[in-house]
Amino acid sequence: MEVRLFDPERDDVSGFAHVSVAARGDGRPYWPEVTEEVVRFRLRHPFVGLGPAVYWAAYLDGRIVGHAYAQFPESESAHLALSEVTVHPDVRRRGRGAINDVGGGSEWR
Known part of the structure; x- marks a missing residue:
């Protein structure tokens, strides 16, 4: 697995959105519906x-299977960071969403 910075202006937004839509479609009724348009926005x-x-x-x-955001x-509140790691359901439970895989947090800024 390779993790790299994602630029919404030049990278595969459809692939990014696919992960978000799949992750939110796992039966949690209290989460609002996510569409590709919402993710793009x-x-x-x-x-x-x-x-x-x-x-x-x-x-x-070669395909996006997860993403992180901070x-x-x-x-x-400059000492804080708000973050989220999302992993496609097909590749969950394999350590793919480990915080160390996306830089461990200390290098994010």
């Missing part, structure tokens, strides 16, 4: 007020 417009966003994608055999609040 969120990638290009991170949540306001939470600082800059950084994305990574995990590739296995936002770094500024000012009084």
Whole structure:
């Protein structure tokens, strides 16, 4: 597996969205529906007020099988990072979502 920075302006947004849609479709009724359009919008417009966003994608055999995201609040919360790791259901339970696979957090900024 290879993990690298993901640029929503030039990288495979459809593959990124496919992972998000598959991961959210695992039977959790309290999660809102996720579509490719929603993912595209969120990638290009991170949540306001939470600082800059950084994305990574995990590739296995040339396709995106997971992704990670972090936002770094500024000012009084500058010591925090908000993050999420998402793994496609087909490759879960194999250690693919381990935080060490996406840089361990300390190198994210």
